[in-house]
Amino acid sequence: MQSPAWHCAVRPLHHLCLAVSLLGTGLALAAEAQPAQEAAAGVGRRAPAPLTGPQVYRQVCIACHAPPGVGGAPPLGSAEAWAPRIAQGVDTLISHALTGFTGKTGVMPRKGERPDLSDAEISSAVRYMVEQAGQ
Numbered sequence: 211m212q213s214p215a216w217h218c219a220v221r222p223l224h225h226l227c228l229a230v231s232l233l234g235t236g237l238a239l240a241a242e243a244q245p246a247q248e249a250a251a252g253v254g255r256r257a258p259a260p261l262t263g264p265q266v267y268r269q270v271c272i273a274c275h276a277p278p279g280v281g282g283a284p285p286l287g288s289a290e291a292w293a294p295r296i297a298q299g300v301d302t303l304i305s306h307a308l309t310g311f312t313g314k315t316g317v318m319p320r321k322g323e324r325p326d327l328s329d330a331e332i333s334s335a336v337r338y339m340v341e342q343a344g345q
């Protein structure tokens with residue numbers, strides 16, 4: 211059998227050839243290459259488990275929602291600020307947090323300016339903030 215290296219001696223096809231050789235080397239190598247590719251693509255940047263509500267709050271939302279609230283944001287733990295908002299229904303609050311919302315007091319940016327977070331992570335943060343308002 212000819213070694214894959216022989217094919218790769220043909221310069222212009224070098225990369226293609228290398229890829230074909232790699233493919234030909236079998237599943238074991240492909241399986242090994244997988245995590246490395248993911249890491250290189252930045253997929254491994256985040257822990258596999260989704261962030262919890264409190265984690266998202268502390269990493270993102272706290273910038274504006276920490277008491278007393280920045281730029282008109284309802285502060286964490288304030289029943290007074292949150293009650294009229296919660297009256298709209300938690301689903302509405304979640305959709306406002308996901309898509310962004312301009313209200314009477316300011317601008318809630320889409321996902322708190324963290325579009326890389328999943329909808330579930332943002333929803334957890336909203337639920338956490340609602341809980342903290344004592345509702």
Ligand code: HEC
Binds near residue numbers: 323
């Ligand atoms: C850059 C500042 C900023 C960040 C960061 C931010 N918010 Fe807000 N948020 C606001 C402001 C300002 C409002 C009030 C908007 C209004 O009602 O006028 C608001 C309102 C809200 C509301 C109430 C919406 C409604 O319908 O009354 C929710 C829920 C909310 N934010 C969730 C979050 C979550 C969850 C995060 C973190 C992922 C977050 N926010 C991050 C500024 C921010």
